Amino acid sequence: MDKELEITVYGAEVLCPSCVNLPSSKETYEWLEAALTRKFINQAFKVTYVDIFNPPEDSLKKEFAQRVIDEDMFYPVVKIKDEIVGEGNPKLKTIYAEMEKYGFKQM
Structure with missing residues (x-):
């Protein structure tokens, strides 16, 4: 691994109309960050949250937010990179598998 891997969570304050009984995007982001930090201890990754209705100036993030x-x-x-690894109710197993493709080791 050359540099830090970024896992980006795109969401909004308002719940997705089809995701009424699920946690909010922000709650999912916090849960995911905690779970990955516990599973991939002292490894170079970061979890970033992007509000799709108020994205940062980063053109790639802005474009993908609009696509969502x-x-x-x-x-x-x-x-993760160019791969969508979860939508609506992301599965940890799928995200773990994708991270392992980049050399991350579960602890």
Whole structure:
């Protein structure tokens, strides 16, 4: 691993219309960050939250946030590099497997 891997969680304050009984995007982001920190101890990654209705100036994040809106994706959407690894109710097992592709080792 050359540098820190970024796991990006795209979501919004308002719950996804199809995700009414699920945690909010922000809650999912916090849960995911805690779970990954426990599983991949002292490894170079960060979890970033992007509000799809108020994205940062980063053009790639802004473009993908717009795509989430335009394509009516179930959010939160979890993305690692160019791969969508979770949508609506992301599964840890899927995210772990994707991280392992980049050399991360579960502890």
